[in-house]
Amino acid sequence: MRLNVPNSLTLVRIGLIPVFVVVFYLPYSWTHAGCAAIFALAALTDWLDGMLARRLGQMSAFGAFLDPVADKLMVTTALVLLVQAHPRWWVAIPAGIIIGRELVISALREWMAELGQRQRVAVRAIGKLKTVLQMVAILMMLYQEPLGSFSTYFAGYLLLLVAAFLTLWSMLAYLRAAWPLVTGRGGGDDLA
Secondary structure (H helix, E strand, O other): OOOOHHHHHHHHHHHHHHHHHHHHHOOOOOHHHHHHHHHHHHHHHHHHHHHHHHHOOOOOHHHHHHHHHHHHHHHHHHHHHHHHHOOOHHHHHHHHHHHHHHHHHHHHHHHHHHOOOHHHHOOOHHHHHHHHHHHHHHHHHHHOOOEOOEOHHHHHHHHHHHHHHHHHHHHHHHHHHHHHHHOOOOOOOOOO
């Protein structure tokens, strides 16, 4: 396997995870801003690696596997740290929904790929919107410093709730598309 630019960016994103965790626990006044900056850099590499892979014609099976893994690792790590920092049910529930959905859909996609039906659970527009909202929500919750009278943490939390709702909605849509195969009935309609 030859390492290309998009795959290198994905590996950088994975490499940022331990740095992100260490910075999260540092006892300095800049820790929140530092974590938000690292998370923003990771989100930027997510967008950039996909764009470069398409533009440079460097799409690969390795990249198709690694990119969503890197995303899920970074988002899951950030959500776990946010719940640990703010151990309240109202933070844990949307975080659990988002993490749980990722596990369910990853398993569903793997199973559907084994059946040659992966296209039934391919990424849809709602999944992309959910991803953008959860990235912005997590970024704001990590930063958590108010900007004047604007509470970044609260605004981020509200976006996290919307992302959790879209997470459930997209999961149900994926399950609906796969349901005929899950129940052994075969066939069925694809997502609209």
